[in-house]
Each structure stands twice: as C-alpha cells, then as structure tokens.
Amino acid sequence: MSNTDRDLIAELANVLTAQSYSQVVxxxxxxxxxxxxxxxAQHEIPITTVKPPQVAQYLRYATIAFRKRRGRSPAPHWHSIPRSGIHALLRLAKGQWPPEPEVVGPEAALRHEICFKYETWLREERGLAAASIVALLAEARYFLVWQLDRGGAQSLNVLSVRDIDLYMGARSPGQRRVSLKDYAERLRSLLRYMYRTRYVASDLAAHVVSPMLYAYEGVPSILEPDQIATVLETTRRDKSPMGLRDYAILMLLATYGLRSGEVRNLTIEDIDWRSESLRVRHSKTGACSFLPLLPQVGEAMLVYLRHGRPRTDRREVFMRNRAPYRPLRNLASEVRRRLSAAGVKPPGKSGPHIFRHARAVEMLRASVPQKVIGDLLGHRSTEATVPYLKLATEDLRAIALDVPGSEVLA
Structure with missing residues (x-):
C-alpha cells in the first residue's frame, strides 16, 4: 500500500472516530x-475516478473471495458492512458519494435543464418549503422521464391533452385516490411552469383530470385513553437509550398532539427549564407556540438528555442511536414499533398522527372549545380542526361548534 493510501486510511479512522463510531466499527x-x-491498485484505477458500477463489481469480487477463503457463502446482508466502509472512504476521497447521476443524451440533458430551472423557480420565486419542492420535483422527473422516453426531446413541442390523459392513466394502477389527486396537482404546477417558460406550446394544466375527494371523507385512526396509557407504560419500562428516547417522544405526541416534524425539529434551545415552557415551531404554518412544559413531559425529556442521548454537537433533541449521530428523519417506524410492543393495533394508520387525533378528541370530550383545540394543534383556522374531531360524533352533538358558512347574510 502506498503512503498516500495509508494516510487516507488514517484520516478515515480519525473521521469515523470523530463521528462517534465504536472502535470495532x-x-x-x-x-x-x-x-x-x-x-x-491491482487494477490501476485511481480512487478519484471510481463510479458506482466499480464498487458493485468489487463487492462481487469480495463475495467470491470470501467463499473461497471460508468455504461457504457470506450471510445475505454481509455486503452491507464492506459497502458502508467503502462509501465512507469515497466520501472522504471524492467529497461526495454517491455522485450525481451523469447526464447523457439530449433527453436527459433537457430533463436536467427543466428540473434545475423549475427547482430554482419554486424556491426563489414561489418561496415553497423544502418538503414541497422535493415532492414537486419528484413528480416533474417522473413525468419528464415518461414523456421523453416515449417521444424524445421534440415531443414536448407537441404535448397534447391525450398525452396528459395517458400519463395519468399510467400513474393510476395501485394508487389511492388521494395520491392521484396529489400527483395531478403537482403535474399542473409543472405544466404551468413549462408553458410560462415556453417549453410547451399551450397551457395544459386545466386538462389534468384528478379524482374527486369529498371534505372529511377519510376516517382517521384513533387511540383510546387506555391504549395510550398501555403504550406509554410499556415504553417507559424500556430503560435502554432507545427506550428513553421513544418514551420522551411519545409523551410529547400524546400530551400536546404535536406533528411528527414538530417533534423532530425540537432543539435544546426550545426547552426553557427555568420558565417551564416549550417552544414549538409549527411545521405547516411556520408560526411558533409556547406551551407549558408539564412535569411528566419535562421529566421524560430530562432523563433522555442525561442518560439516553448520544454525545453530539447537534442541537436537535432527538437523535439516532447509532453513529453517525444525526437527527431522526421520521418517527413512523419508532411509533409502529412501540405500538406493536404494547399489543395495540389501530384499525387504520399507525403513525405518529394518531396521537394528534386522540388528543383533539380527548379535549373535545373535556368540553374544551374548538378554538382552543385548534390553537394547541397549531391551526390557523377552525376549519382545519374539524377533521380531527369527526370521530367524536356523539360529543359533537352535545357541544355547539361554529359551522363555516352558517352566518345569515344581511
């Protein structure tokens, strides 16, 4: 091994250690x-020129070498360990891994150009949130790949209503109506942009047909108070770092009815221990709320911060339990795992949002006004709160709620 390679390995060890990987890893x-x-080195390939196919080729070579050396095949997921080490090496040597996909051919070049400009427009002119831009771009890429593969780069000049209908038809199999409606809305946004920038000759956005959805037609899952108590108690008995983290998360979901993103984005600075308050940045509206830090919630978070949270410079409260330590990306898998461990099986969806529905219904049953419920949930209007209350039909009959549009016009 050359001195350069030795230096690279030594630097890799230092980087991994700084990221809190165990010494075994x-x-x-x-x-x-x-x-x-x-x-x-054996194949005279500089590391700066390595591409994904060469990594895949090496892993096949390493699997064959493993079989020859030990007389048996490796475990099914064995390759994930050498691949992770190689990817860490390549990120260090090349600055980015995996690399950006190559743009080859006129169709790919046109698709890349449109998506790049579309993303810039969504971010700088429309000022959309990052999550919205990701969703809109995903649909844009999907549509452009479909259309350009069918007719080539020149097909955009003669894009027709029939093409749009065929695309939505191809998008339909296996999809729920609400998903198809989302796809249609994102496609309309792309078509309006492409007409505005003269990539297509006519504005076809109005011709995108989507399924009809009725207000509040979907019935959400909900947890009863005894089920929530069971999940919390089962999780509380898990004293592992992951258990301490998940219990604090579930306490926030069950007590305040927070959205998943609001829990994930919570930072150390959002907790004011002196005034016993919690600052919540609402992920949909961008507004901030200050909630009282209830003793049982504060205790759960304090125990996690002291005994469960890994040592890291990141300011987000809830982190992965394995290196590299990063903030949690979503809470769905954690919530499903804890529900399953407690033997609780909701009739529908089983993500973090079911705690939000349960909290809203619980407050309604306690005769809390709808406006107050909406304020706690971070809603800008009372109409946004109605879907969270539709399961408590018997309770709604007993409480007067403001009905939009019920005012008598003079």
Missing part, C-alpha cells in the same frame, strides 16, 4: 476500505 470499516484500495 472503525477497525472493520478501515479494513474493508484498505482491501478496496488494494483492489483499485
């Missing part, structure tokens, strides 16, 4: 990275 990753560098 650091040794394994460096060992597989060292073998990969030896393979590259």
């Amino acid at each position: 650091v040794r394994n990753y460096c060992a597989y990275a060292r073998d990969f560098l030896a393979y590259l």
Whole structure:
C-alpha cells in the first residue's frame, strides 16, 4: 500500500472516530476500505475516478473471495458492512458519494435543464418549503422521464391533452385516490411552469383530470385513553437509550398532539427549564407556540438528555442511536414499533398522527372549545380542526361548534 493510501486510511479512522463510531466499527470499516484500495491498485484505477458500477463489481469480487477463503457463502446482508466502509472512504476521497447521476443524451440533458430551472423557480420565486419542492420535483422527473422516453426531446413541442390523459392513466394502477389527486396537482404546477417558460406550446394544466375527494371523507385512526396509557407504560419500562428516547417522544405526541416534524425539529434551545415552557415551531404554518412544559413531559425529556442521548454537537433533541449521530428523519417506524410492543393495533394508520387525533378528541370530550383545540394543534383556522374531531360524533352533538358558512347574510 502506498503512503498516500495509508494516510487516507488514517484520516478515515480519525473521521469515523470523530463521528462517534465504536472502535470495532472503525477497525472493520478501515479494513474493508484498505482491501478496496488494494483492489483499485491491482487494477490501476485511481480512487478519484471510481463510479458506482466499480464498487458493485468489487463487492462481487469480495463475495467470491470470501467463499473461497471460508468455504461457504457470506450471510445475505454481509455486503452491507464492506459497502458502508467503502462509501465512507469515497466520501472522504471524492467529497461526495454517491455522485450525481451523469447526464447523457439530449433527453436527459433537457430533463436536467427543466428540473434545475423549475427547482430554482419554486424556491426563489414561489418561496415553497423544502418538503414541497422535493415532492414537486419528484413528480416533474417522473413525468419528464415518461414523456421523453416515449417521444424524445421534440415531443414536448407537441404535448397534447391525450398525452396528459395517458400519463395519468399510467400513474393510476395501485394508487389511492388521494395520491392521484396529489400527483395531478403537482403535474399542473409543472405544466404551468413549462408553458410560462415556453417549453410547451399551450397551457395544459386545466386538462389534468384528478379524482374527486369529498371534505372529511377519510376516517382517521384513533387511540383510546387506555391504549395510550398501555403504550406509554410499556415504553417507559424500556430503560435502554432507545427506550428513553421513544418514551420522551411519545409523551410529547400524546400530551400536546404535536406533528411528527414538530417533534423532530425540537432543539435544546426550545426547552426553557427555568420558565417551564416549550417552544414549538409549527411545521405547516411556520408560526411558533409556547406551551407549558408539564412535569411528566419535562421529566421524560430530562432523563433522555442525561442518560439516553448520544454525545453530539447537534442541537436537535432527538437523535439516532447509532453513529453517525444525526437527527431522526421520521418517527413512523419508532411509533409502529412501540405500538406493536404494547399489543395495540389501530384499525387504520399507525403513525405518529394518531396521537394528534386522540388528543383533539380527548379535549373535545373535556368540553374544551374548538378554538382552543385548534390553537394547541397549531391551526390557523377552525376549519382545519374539524377533521380531527369527526370521530367524536356523539360529543359533537352535545357541544355547539361554529359551522363555516352558517352566518345569515344581511
């Protein structure tokens, strides 16, 4: 091994250690990275020119070598360990891994150009949130791949209503009506942009047909108070770092009815221990609320911060339990795992939002005014609160609620 490769391995070990990987993982990753560098040297491939197919080719080679050396095939997921070490090495050597996909051919170049400009327009001119831009771009890429593969780059000049109908028909199999409506709305946005920028000759946005959805037609899942108590108690008995984290998360969901993103984006600075308050940045409206930090919630979060949260410079409260330590991306898997462990099976969806529905219904049953419920949930209007209350029909009959449009016009 050359001195350059040795220096690279030593730097990789330092980077992994700084990211709080265990020493066992650091040794394994460096060992597989060292073998990969030896393979590259044998085939005279500079590391700066490595591409994904060459990594895949090496993993096949390493699997064959494993079989010859040990007389048996490796475990089904064995390759994930050397691959992780190699990817860490390549991120260090190349600055980015995996690399951006290559743009080859006129169709790919046109698709890349439209998506790049469309993303810039969505961000700078429309000022949309990052999550909205990701969803709109995903549909844009899907549509452009479908259309350009069918008719080539020139097909956009003669894009017709029939093409739009065929695309939506191809999009339909296996999709729920609410998903198709989302796809249609995103496609309309792209078509309006493409007409505005003269990529297509006519504005076809109005011709995108989507399924009809009726207000409040879907019935959400809901947890009863005894089910919530069971889930919390089962999770509380788990004293592992993951258990402490999940219990604090569930306490926030069940007590305040927060959205998943509001819990994930919570930072150390959002907790004011002196005034016993909690700052919540509402992910949909962008507004902030200050909620009282109830003792049982504060205790759960304090125990996690002291005994469960990994050491990291990140300011987000809830982190992954494995290196590299990053904020949680979503809470769905954690919530499903805790529901399953408690033997609680909701009739429908089983994500974090069911705690939000349950909290709204619980407050309604306690005769809390709808406006107050909406304020706690971070809603801008009372209409936004109605879907959360539709399961408590008997309770709604007993409480006077404001009905939009019920005012008598003079």
